[in-house]
Amino acid sequence: MNDVGRRTGRRPGKQDTREAILAAARQVFAERGYTGATIRTIAASAGVDPALVHHYFGTKEQLFTATINFPVRPDHLVAEVFGGGTAEVGERLVRTFLRVWDSPAGAAGVALLRSAVASEQGARLMREFVTTQLLRRAMRQLAVDPAEVPTRAALVASQMAGLAVARYLLRIEPLASAPADTVVALIAPTLQRYLTGPLPPTPGAGP
Amino acid sequence: MNDVGRRTGRRPGKQDTREAILAAARQVFAERGYTGATIRTIAASAGVDPALVHHYFGTKEQLFTATINFPVRPDHLVAEVFGGGTAEVGERLVRTFLRVWDSPAGAAGVALLRSAVASEQGARLMREFVTTQLLRRAMRQLAVDPAEVPTRAALVASQMAGLAVARYLLRIEPLASAPADTVVALIAPTLQRYLTGPLPPTPGAGP
Numbered sequence: 311m312n313d314v315g316r317r318t319g320r321r322p323g324k325q326d327t328r329e330a331i332l333a334a335a336r337q338v339f340a341e342r343g344y345t346g347a348t349i350r351t352i353a354a355s356a357g358v359d360p361a362l363v364h365h366y367f368g369t370k371e372q373l374f375t376a377t378i379n380f381p382v383r384p385d386h387l388v389a390e391v392f393g394g395g396t397a398e399v400g401e402r403l404v405r406t407f408l409r410v411w412d413s414p415a416g417a418a419g420v421a422l423l424r425s426a427v428a429s430e431q432g433a434r435l436m437r438e439f440v441t442t443q444l445l446r447r448a449m450r451q452l453a454v455d456p457a458e459v460p461t462r463a464a465l466v467a468s469q470m471a472g473l474a475v476a477r478y479l480l481r482i483e484p485l486a487s488a489p490a491d492t493v494v495a496l497i498a499p500t501l502q503r504y505l506t507g508p509l510p511p512t513p514g515a516g517p
Numbered sequence: 518m519n520d521v522g523r524r525t526g527r528r529p530g531k532q533d534t535r536e537a538i539l540a541a542a543r544q545v546f547a548e549r550g551y552t553g554a555t556i557r558t559i560a561a562s563a564g565v566d567p568a569l570v571h572h573y574f575g576t577k578e579q580l581f582t583a584t585i586n587f588p589v590r591p592d593h594l595v596a597e598v599f600g601g602g603t604a605e606v607g608e609r610l611v612r613t614f615l616r617v618w619d620s621p622a623g624a625a626g627v628a629l630l631r632s633a634v635a636s637e638q639g640a641r642l643m644r645e646f647v648t649t650q651l652l653r654r655a656m657r658q659l660a661v662d663p664a665e666v667p668t669r670a671a672l673v674a675s676q677m678a679g680l681a682v683a684r685y686l687l688r689i690e691p692l693a694s695a696p697a698d699t700v701v702a703l704i705a706p707t708l709q710r711y712l713t714g715p716l717p718p719t720p721g722a723g724p
Contacts, residue, residue: 427634464692472679485671495717510702
């Protein structure tokens with residue numbers, strides 16, 4: 311479908327190549343999910359060399375955030391929130407989340423969440439990218455039992471997704487219009503407990 | 518558009534009339550929201566007497582749940598969860614929520630949530646029905662400051678919506694497959710705090 315990068319008459323411009331890679335990436339991510347997609351497959355689908363994809367977009371994570379028009383680097387956000395240790399990590403998580411979603415970048419978040427809720431393809435991308443890649447990896451920086459990380463990440467994802475739905479999509483007052491400080495004070499204790507508090511014993515689990 | 522209920526040749530059957538009322542109700546709810554829609558307007562739009570709408574569907578709340586194919590009466594659920602007082606109300610709320618969503622009725626919940634996230638009309642219906650009508654009214658049965666009810670209802674809505682998104686739409690493990698008892702143990706403390714725990718002082722509020 312796409313022959314940008316092959317020599318067919320005029321040499322394609324840099325912008326054409328970037329757009330071709332983005333289009334191929336969107337398709338491959340949708341078809342194979344975040345985990346199944348590779349830079350190599352995306353490059354092949356765009357008809358370019360994998361090195362060119364790395365040159366324009368960096369890592370697979372950066373390429374993915376470019377496909378959803380997310381203007382902030384997730385690894386920078388992760389470092390900001392989780393690099394500061396366990397104390398008050400819940401507060402930093404809500405505060406950083408609100409700073410991004412209250413900014414123009416929030417539109418990309420709303421679009422990602424809408425597509426995640428609307429289709430299985432979108433749900434898989436959100437699940438693999440946000441929960442598995444981003445949250446679980448970030449949580450390895452905290453002093454918590456690695457065996458508990460999936461449960462904690464899922465709980466955090468549930469409250470963050472719910473906050474996004476309530477504040478930005480359903481616009482439920484007073485959460486929709488409350489200043490960031492108020493939302494942080496209300497939600498941070500929940501996230502702190504999910505991230506670092508004691509988890510209840512799992513029914514049926516051994517001693 | 519709809520002339521069922523007027524005499525045009527054969528007298529319409531009971532099933533036709535029910536369906537005509539439901540179709541009119543869906544349209545009026547979408548156009549005017551839950552609060553703006555009335556039994557009278559819906560009856561007029563369906564070309565029937567308001568008494569017939571009450572006869573077939575009961576209250577506006579029951580008519581609304583019929584339009585979304587929700588097979589459980591919300592007022593019964595509210596009585597079950599909030600009628601038992603403040604102690605362990607968070608636990609009863611998660612348990613009842615999971616019993617409904619884990620059942621075949623969950624499909625109606627998923628559809629409602631999808632439409633709420635996809636469009637402003639759907640968002641307004643969800644906001645007005647679940648938050649304003651259902652949750653706020655239910656919480657008046659608890660011994661909490663009425664001035665705090667909107668904040669508490671919005672917080673509860675955020676965690677419940679997030680649980681539904683994580684467990685049923687994104688299917689984030691282990692939340693997606695965990696038995697109800699496990700989910701109750703993990704989420705109930707959050708809801709108990711949102712419903713009855715101390716709220717942080719609002720920044721900027723006077724002493």
